[in-house]
Amino acid sequence: MGMRKFFLLLNLLLAAVCLNGCWSRVEVNDIAIVTATGLDVAENGKIRLSLMLAIPRLIGSGSAQSGSESKIETSAAWVVSEEGDTIMDTYRSLQEKLPRKIFFAHSRLLVIGQALAVRGIEPYLDFFERYRQSQLKSFLVVSKTTASDVLNFKSKFEKLPSEVLKEEMKQELIPKVRLIDFVNMLTSEGEEPFTPIVEIVPSETGKSGMNNLSVTGLAVFRRSSMVGQLDSKQGRGAMWVRNRVKEGVITIEVPKSAGAGKISAELEDVKVKRRLSVRDDRLFVRLVINIDENIYENTSSIDLNKSRNVNYVQGLMKEDIEERIQEASRKVQQEYKSDIFGFGQSLYRQDPKKWKREFRSRWPDMFPKTVISVEIHVNVLRTGLTNRVIRVEE
Numbered sequence: 001m002g003m004r005k006f007f008l009l010l011n012l013l014l015a016a017v018c019l020n021g022c023w024s025r026v027e028v029n030d031i032a033i034v035t036a037t038g039l040d041v042a043e044n045g046k047i048r049l050s051l052m053l054a055i056p057r058l059i060g061s062g063s064a065q066s067g068s069e070s071k072i073e074t075s076a077a078w079v080v081s082e083e084g085d086t087i088m089d090t091y092r093s094l095q096e097k098l099p100r101k102i103f104f105a106h107s108r109l110l111v112i113g114q115a116l117a118v119r120g121i122e123p124y125l126d127f128f129e130r131y132r133q134s135q136l137k138s139f140l141v142v143s144k145t146t147a148s149d150v151l152n153f154k155s156k157f158e159k160l161p162s163e164v165l166k167e168e169m170k171q172e173l174i175p176k177v178r179l180i181d182f183v184n185m186l187t188s189e190g191e192e193p194f195t196p197i198v199e200i201v202p203s204e205t206g207k208s209g210m211n212n213l214s215v216t217g218l219a220v221f222r223r224s225s226m227v228g229q230l231d232s233k234q235g236r237g238a239m240w241v242r243n244r245v246k247e248g249v250i251t252i253e254v255p256k257s258a259g260a261g262k263i264s265a266e267l268e269d270v271k272v273k274r275r276l277s278v279r280d281d282r283l284f285v286r287l288v289i290n291i292d293e294n295i296y297e298n299t300s301s302i303d304l305n306k307s308r309n310v311n312y313v314q315g316l317m318k319e320d321i322e323e324r325i326q327e328a329s330r331k332v333q334q335e336y337k338s339d340i341f342g343f344g345q346s347l348y349r350q351d352p353k354k355w356k357r358e359f360r361s362r363w364p365d366m367f368p369k370t371v372i373s374v375e376i377h378v379n380v381l382r383t384g385l386t387n388r389v390i391r392v393e394e
Contacts, residue, residue, distance in 0.1 A: 031103040035077065036162035037138075038147025039124055040113035042083045047116075047124065049090040050081040051102065052151045052162060077160050079151045087127040104131065109162040110138045110179055111147035111198070114219075114226065122186070122224030128179060136180040139169050142219040142226065144199035153200055153213050164213050165198065174215045175239050186224060189355060190344020190363060193221040194238070197229055220336045228336040230328060237328030240321060241287065241341045241372075243272035250293065252316045254300040261300025263313055265293040268381060276346055283370040285343055289321065294382040304383040314378040322374045333368045343370055 038050035054077055080098070084090030095102055110128070112121055128136065143150045155164045169176035177195040185193040199216045218235035220228045230238060239245050251264040269292040277284045295304065295313070302309045332340060339345075344363050348355040359366065 030100060032098055032100040034102060034104050034107040035160050036109040036111065036151055037104070037107050038081075038111040038113070038143075038151045039087075039116055039121070040146045040148055041115045041119060044083070046083045046085060047087060047090060048081055048083050048148070049087055049094065050079055050148050050151050051094065052160065053078045053080060054106075054160065079148070081148060087124055088131075105135065107135055107162075108138050108166055110140050111150045112140070112142050112195075113146040113148070114142055114144060114197075115146070117142045117219060117221075117226035120223070120225040125179075125183060125186075125224070129183065136178070136183070138179045139166060140177050140179045140182050141165060141196045141198045141215070144197055144216065149200060150198055150213065154211075155213065165215075168215060175218065175235065175244055185342075186221075188342075188345055189348040189352075189360065190339060190346070191342040192223070192338040192340050194218050194340040195221075196235075218340075220332065220338050220340055222336070222338045227338055228331075230331060233324060234328045234331055237324035237326075238332065238340060240272065240289065240325050241328065243270075245270050245272075250317055250320060252313070252320050254302060254313075254316070258312065259301040261298070261302075263295060263300060263302070263316075264297040265295045265317065265380070268292045268294055274343075274346055276343070276350065278347075281366075283343065283347070283366055285370060285372050287325070287372065287374045289374065289376045291317075291321075291376070291378045292381050293317075293378065295380055298383075310380050310383070314380060317378050318376040321376055325372070325374055329372050333370065337364065337368050339363070339367045343367065 032051075033054045034051050035054045036052040038052075040048040040050070042048040080094060082090050082094045082097075084093055091102065116124075128138075141150075153164075168174060175194075175196055177193075182193050182195060185191050195218070196215045197217045197219050199214060201212050201214050201216070215232075217232055218230040218238060219226050220230060236245070236248070245267070248267050249264055250267065251262055254261050254263060269290075271290045273288045275286040275288065277286075298304060302313065304310055304313070329341075332338060344355075344359070344367065347359055
């Protein structure tokens with residue numbers, strides 16, 4: 001065969017391959033896309049698996065197309081659930097009831113019911129580590145009630161509850177924990193896991209009606225079992241310790257003797273460094289915190305055009321941050337005895353051999369006795385468009 005005929009035949013074969021397409025292709029019409037996964041304890045003690053399945057034809061629909069807002073809220077996603085001994089067993093039972101193949105690759109949220117979190121979730125993480133479609137980048141949260149409640153929540157802004165929480169996590173105003181982060185904390189030396197707690201609450205303070213999905217604190221774990229929770233303020237204090245505060249607002253109350261009122265500042269840059277030392281068989285941790293912030297609201301009579309007043313306000317903000325840190329520390333160290341701060345991990349990184357030889361076995365007793373001190377440097381960059389305080393004369 002001549003070279004010319006050979007190349008002609010080769011081109012024909014390549015063209016035939018290209019026309020055939022991908023042999024492993026999966027059509028969208030053949031799959032049930034999971035956008036969120038929920039795990040609960042069933043009444044019989046078995047695992048209850050809930051899946052939020054997206055309905056593609058309604059995800060981009062407008063309310064006018066559906067005829068009513070409530071119809072879209074209930075139709076954009078479909079929650080299915082089943083009970084079983086293992087996640088895989090339950091997943092297969094669900095698959096038998098669905099006309100489409102369950103597809104986990106787009107799941108971006110894993111919700112754990114509080115009862116299951118207290119019992120321990122380590123046995124159920126095995127599925128998500130092994131199964132090829134699972135997403136270790138999925139956000140992990142604990143529901144104040146059940147995972148099913150969160151998945152069945154009807155959102156006002158988004159078509160899917162999973163999108164509500166995903167967008168909240170992106171804002172960096174609350175701690176975000178992905179499944180891979182939780183697994184890493186669980187398997188690391190000298191560190192215990194934590195994850196946000198979500199709750200369905202009223203959208204207006206003092207009003208009835210549970211119509212807003214919100215992060216209300218942190219779930220504290222010891223190994224893979226939830227041992228307690230921190231409220232929003234305490235959780236924020238814990239995140240200061242872990243250098244996880246990147247954005248946010250600090251509001252302080254000015255005493256009557258200094259001008260009465262409140263001042264709010266927005267954080268622009270935060271850096272936290274740890275300095276560890278062991279003396280007399282006790283760990284001492286010094287946190288050095290550097291903050292740049294901008295003051296955007298002043299309801300007190302303090303004139304921020306004067307440097308001494310700015311220094312005074314900076315001092316009040318230091319006290320507020322230190323109070324949050326110490327409150328979180330008391331709760332975590334004395335009540336829960338769970339090192340979600342990762343102090344043990346810091347010791348391990350300093351000297352792995354010494355950690356294993358001297359501290360690892362004694363860390364459960366050492367951590368509650370750890371002494372934390374705080375050194376805070378606050379720098380006010382801007383005080384807004386004006387330094388004047390608006391006052392109406394009689």
